[in-house]
Amino acid sequence: MSDTLVHNDFEEFEETGPQGQDGPEGRSVPAAPPAAGLVPFMDALRIPPRLRPDKAEALEGVTVDLRATWVRLHSQLPPSRVWAYQGNFPGPTIEVRRKQRLRVAWTNRLSGAYPVTAYEVPIAGPPASNVPGHDEAGAEEVKGVAELPPWSVTHLHGAPTGAANDGWAQNAVSPGDAQLSEYPNDCRATALWYHDHAMHITRWNVFTGLAGMYLIRDEEEEALRLPRDEYEVPLVLMDRNLDKDPDGRLTGRLLHKVQSVGKDAEGRNVTIPFNGPYTLVNGVIWPHFDVEARWYRFRVVNASNARFYRLALIDEETGQQVTGAVKQIGTDGGLLDRPVDLDAPVSIAPSERLDLLIDFSRLRGRTLRLVNTPDGKNPGEADEAGGVPYPQVMQFRVDGEPVRDRFVLPKVLSSFQRITHANAPAHGHRIIALTPPGTVGGNGHPEIWELRQVAEADVTIPGDGVIQVRNEMGETTTYQRISRTFDDAMGISVELDSWEQWSFLNLGGPTHPMHIHLISFQAMSRQAYAAGGFDPAVGGTGKDAPVAYSGELEVLPSERGWKDTIQVPGGQMVNVIGRFTGATGRFMYHCHILEHEDMAMMRPFLVTPGQVLAFDHHRPGDGHHGVA
Known part of the structure; x- marks a missing residue:
């Protein structure tokens, strides 16, 4: 090689x-500080x-x-x-x-032996997963993790x-x-x-x-003559927690510690996904990177279990976010058509990628910090209650010497074309509900519900698994749940080479980064829906109280490219479209919060040649035709 x-x-x-x-x-090995802190950069x-x-x-x-x-x-x-x-x-x-x-x-x-120690602690105060060690009152080691093969x-x-x-x-x-x-x-x-x-x-x-x-x-990419070799740098973001010894010193042992909010029907703890205090970039906690005063390309992936980052580049001298120097040129699935200025914090969910260019020639001799800032906070501001106790991600140290750099930022990047409702190819439709924690029958966890359209007269309202949705035209459609766990019958059979629109409706609770295997897709629209019509205690909507459309939301410029993972916040329906091409067989889609994925938020789907699909006699999801 x-x-x-x-x-x-x-x-x-x-x-x-x-x-x-x-x-x-x-x-x-340098001794860790007596407390749990580590010096950044x-x-x-x-x-x-x-x-x-x-x-x-x-x-x-x-x-x-x-x-x-x-x-x-x-x-x-x-x-x-x-x-x-x-x-x-x-x-x-x-x-x-x-x-x-x-x-x-x-x-x-x-x-x-398995290299991770896993603990669950009762919920109390700020997220316990942000605190090193496992000495909280009520902390319980997760049985069986130490023995995992x-x-x-x-x-x-x-x-x-x-x-x-x-x-x-x-x-x-x-x-x-x-x-x-x-x-x-x-x-x-x-x-x-x-x-x-x-x-x-x-x-x-x-x-x-x-x-x-x-x-x-x-x-197409090579024709742009983008920064390459040592000037193209992968940045793999992860967050981790570490265990402590009896004297309070960090041991280096990986600690997966989460908070429990109660018990499920089988007596197991229902837990909040992991968010850790230490951000790693390429396996280093809060590293620094010495750069020349020229353009660099950074390929960023959020490889964290559950942490969302809202990234901003801060000038340490002024404390303000850098403007004019950071450009986004690509998303999960490749290049955008034109560069996007990132002069405000940009969100990246677990498994999402950002293709970034930074012009350090504008910043000669400066020291910069890449930080994770909570939504609604000033860039770089810590927020213990919001789960970001340490905002630092990494530091850039820009050399003061001028450098001859031949790269010129192109005005046009690729042949990418955006798909909207107006120009979308002929396609089928699916609607998939994401339920809030505590919904009846869900053992305390959020779930993926695949739905099919039914006549209102054929179901009982209110009823478990029955959801009525009122769209932007005031039309109310009744849906019934056909699956909710990974092992339920196959609900989605897709015809090879067909286009489909999948609508993810979050009925309340956290933002879910939804990932579909095999394909890239585009986000056609985001819509606000009043999720209050869904009653978790019933597992459905009340009669004459549907989940109702309440307005259009922006698909941000930073997410208008080809994607394979999309953020779906509570009270939103996100409509994505993609072509199921290139392969057949059984695939999966799921929430990419790994704790959610492991606890029911994952479902299979099948891609089959159309000639074969015609002989499918069992279609719980109404096969390729989906639901309108």
Whole structure:
């Protein structure tokens, strides 16, 4: 391969780990501060190695090992034990060209004890997951996590690939086995990412470190002469928590600690998704990055379990957000048609990607901070109650010397064309409800409900699973639930090469980043709906009190490109459209908050040639025709 894979410094301690406070080769590990704090911007940003198989290597196939290793997340910490692709945390950035078919043997060589400690604590005050250690009153270790086997399956997120290669959650492999996947890479230039997707335990497996980026190149992108090589930098964002020893010192041990809000019908804790105090960029807590005074390209992915980031670039001298220097040129599925100025904070949900250009020539000699700022707060402002105790993400240190940079920002980036209701191809319709926590029958968790249209006379209103929706034209439609759990009967069968509009209706509760496997889609519209008509205690709407349309909302310029994940806030219907092409078989769609995904917010769908679908005699979701 053209690039050599470089492993983390602590790989030789894969089985036994470092002894006491000594690092590899007897090097001393700086002691953590007596409190749980860490000094930000002490450590340099790590750049994951690149794996660039040539044409022959891609066809022959490459092997990517999953194995346990040790890595230091911060220089004030002892090494942390993680699971990682090729022993790198995050995994190597894989690069291929469009239509360059790549075969990968994801080989499970994981060993040893599970590297994550999991605790649940009663809800009280600010989010406990933001507090290191697990010494709160009432904290309970999650039974069975420490005994989890190294069982993993890798999903190439956003890839148009056959169902057998997609990383079906139940097809995980054990140590000694390999998951053999083939990726056609027949899509526009974009940044995908790969991560674990094992059924029931994705939230913990990804937490161990099993994630990396995957870039696809094409001629349209190359014609732009964008910054490349050392000036094109992946930024893999994660948040983590760490355990403490009895003296209050951070141990480096990964801690998945969440708050419980009650018990479900089977006596298990119902928990809030994980949000941790420490933001990692490329596996380093709050790193710094020395840059030249020129254009850089940053490929950003939110690989966190559940944390949403609202990113802003702050000038440390003035404390104000930088304007005029940051441009967004792409989304999950590739380049936009034109650059978008990011002079206000930009939101990125779990699994979303941002393709950014930053002109550091405007900022020579400055020190800048990338921060996570809560909605409604000034950039960089911490908000303990809102779950952002530490706003810092990373620091940029811009060299003061001028640099000759030949790059010129293009006015037009690509041949991308936006789809609206006015110009959309002929398509079918689906409506999918996202229920609030506490809905009857949901065991306290939010759920995905697939719906079909029915006659009002054929159902009881109010009734469990019956929802009436009044649209923008004042028309009321009655829907009935046909599925709510992963194991319910198949509800959506899609005809190969057809276009479909999927409408995600959030009936209250948190924002859900909804991800559909196989395809890219566009957000055609966002609409506000008064979700108060839905009664969680009934599991439906009351008669003459539908979930009613209340206005149009903006699809932000930063999300008007091709997407595979879309944010669906409470009280909104988000309408997306995509073409189900390139492969057939059984795929999944789900909320990409990993704790939600593991607790019922995931459903299968089937893509089938139309000639075959004509013989399907069981269509709970009314097959390809969907519901209007």
